[in-house]
Amino acid sequence: MADALPETHVVTAGRFLVEPETDLLSRRPEPEEVDPATMLEVRRAVLTGHRLRLHYTATGQEPRWRTVDPIGLVTVRDRGYLLATTAGADRTYRLSRILAAESLDEPADRPGGTTC
Numbered sequence: 001m002a003d004a005l006p007e008t009h010v011v012t013a014g015r016f017l018v019e020p021e022t023d024l025l026s027r028r029p030e031p032e033e034v035d036p037a038t039m040l041e042v043r044r045a046v047l048t049g050h051r052l053r054l055h056y057t058a059t060g061q062e063p064r065w066r067t068v069d070p071i072g073l074v075t076v077r078d079r080g081y082l083l084a085t086t087a088g089a090d091r092t093y094r095l096s097r098i099l100a101a102e103s104l105d106e107p108a109d110r111p112g113g114t115t116c
Contacts, residue, residue: 032079032096041101042082046070051108052084055100056093063099069108085109 045052052070057063068084068091075081080095088109 032094034080034095034098038098038101039095041103042070042095042098043073045101045103045108046073046082048103049108049110051104051106052082053102053104054093054098057097057099067104068093069110071108071110085111 042052044050050070052068054066054068055063056066066086068082068086071083071085073080073082073095082093082095082098084091084093
């Protein structure tokens, strides 16, 4: 592999592990389970532009309820995330950590004032 790299990059060539079973960059993670009813509520809030109340478990914390303004949904390496704002700050919520969700009747406060 080092022969194919420019000389300035040869020093770092030894830092790559190309073993699919152990390489964290190439190994496909197991898909995460998301409760279908929870996913339905999250999607509903994103599509209708309504605020969303989540029962969420952050890493190393006890689950707690949060109210967020959903912006959209993304998938990265078989993991789903809710993009949202809370008090104007950007936040990302892993869908598999949402224990329950309910779409509220209030319109979401989205960047640029868009509602849908």
